Amino acid sequence: MLDFNAPEFLIVGIVALLVIGPKDLPKAMRLVGHWVGKARRVAGQFRSGFDTMVREAELAEMEKKWAEENARIMREHPPEKMLPSPVYDPNPEGTAPAVVEPEDVPPTTVEPPVLKPESEHVAPEAADPPKPRAPRKKKADS
Template sequence: MFDIAPTEFMLVAFVALVVIGPKDLPKAMRVVGYWVGKARGVARQFRQGFDTMVREAELEEMEKRWAAENERIMREHPPAPPAALDDEAPAAPVSLDKPSDHHGATHPVHDDTSDRPVTVEKPHIVPAAPGTPAHTPDGAPS
């Protein structure tokens, strides 16, 4: 920070000792230390304020670039219109499994993504005995 050589520092210390005197030298050093600390605090505060202003300016610049890039992308690729919900063309259900026989046996189903067959198990459903309340799929009585 201050390029003070050891010989220069010893010269200043000797002059301070002669001018101020050995009795008042500790008090003078405390005062000098206090003001050096104050100066460092002001410099640190200035540097932090400057860094904050630079960071805010960079953020504003980045936000402007982001908005311009987003606008360009939206112009090049406009959003697709929402799909119409028509009753005229209902979507066909997709089934991956083959129907099971009346005993609930499993049948291999071929997956388009691999050569291995995928086995899908069908649960064996036992009808309720007469006089027993029927239950819905979530377990609640109907």
């Protein structure tokens, strides 16, 4: 990468001042700064893209290693015979559960809530209206 130390930078500045001139030097410096900023942004995008590619390659390599290790473990320890489905027996004694017939169940009713008629509702007491202010007295001109 470019490496400038102080004396080299001073020489470049003096040459730029002599070649470009003091009047156009600020415009030239802005233009150079603009292009350096663009170059840095492009280099940053390139670097981030390259880092992403390296990271994806490392992940693919790790996944390959994990798959190999998983295959090795499965070869060394084959899965045992699967348990029959269902494992949980809800009726261990073997007796059939009692079936309740619908006519044996007494009907249940839910009564709706009792509403008060509108005449029984009590309206909240209205707050006293604010009292009008007395007009202010004008100060006497002194």
